[in-house]
Amino acid sequence: MKSTLELARESGFAKLSIEAVAARAGVGKHTIYRRWPSRGMLFLDAVLSADTQGLVHPDTGDVVADLRAVMTRACDLLGRPPWGPLYQDLIGEAQHDPKVAAAHHERFVKPQTADTLARLRAAKDQGQLAPDFDLDVAMELLSGPLYYRLLVTQEPLTHDYIDRVLRAVFNGMSPRST
Template identity: 40%
Template sequence: MHRGNRHGRSETAREAVLQAADDLVAEIGYAKVTIEGIAARAGVAKQTIYRWWRSKTDILVDAFAADSVQELTLPDTGAFHTDLRAHLDELVRFLEVSDSGAVFRALAGQAQHDPELAARLRAEVLPRLRARDRVPFDRAAARGELPADADVDLLVDQVVGPIHFRVLVTGEPVTPALLDALVTGAARGRPEARTAAGTPGPRSGTGVGRSGGGEGC
């Protein structure tokens, strides 16, 4: 019993640290966040944090991984067009508005000059995001709603990529008209991201690419 209580307290402290890191990035930006500040916000000692993480970046990677699972729910409407549009609406909200999106934008920026972080995002974060982005397409393929020869990986790239390009690179708004065009093109099995977005964008939502963008960091 005593061991279980200790474990429960540890998990509560860990969740408090993750939430504090999210909140602080959204409030003051990545550069100003410190381990000391996270500890004070979470109500834990710095030594407690260093038992689990080496740096604030490690905390934020773990926070984002947990948040993306909780906040991107992948609604199943039974039809590709509405599945995909619902997912894209949720993705835009997640990236642009939520504290978790602020964390992702901060990590993507930091990864441009932090090779270790870039490698970790490629290995631990981006594959999970891509797997979630694939879900509406895989459902549609299973239901026969996409052409038999549709390149699902390319469809995901060209639908999700322009959203990340606008959020992470240009700062242009992700408009309902853009989402409509992306969904319509994807439903034909011939995504039209180039004409809809004005650019093909980076590969499936990364923004942590090499100097010219793309999926790898």
């Protein structure tokens, strides 16, 4: 695992081979294949070995602050080196390897979504969210802009950007009748 990460950081996923990982780890390549069916799956395990403890939402009673805490942590972790470029590569690989896509969804996206929704439901119960807000799109509204920067425009993921996304998502585009 350590060998995979070292090699991936040095040369990126595109040049990562099971052979090179086996050589670096000092084992035969069958040892690697026994545990990971493809280099995509090996890479997924390596990337998910990052410390994702900070991605569990606290409940301080202030939903915006709690979302902000996790979003800034996610952006520090997955939006910049060393993990950022590797995570980008992993999502790239998921586009043509359905097994990598499914495993990424199951092991990372799904638990993150469940945790976010639990925090939002609590906020809704406390009247901090509009009672008719469609929670099923909440995760996509909050995470979509981050992934859009990471994968599409590749502009930097800054804390300021997260503040602006949160303000826009909470206030909405329509004029408010005040």
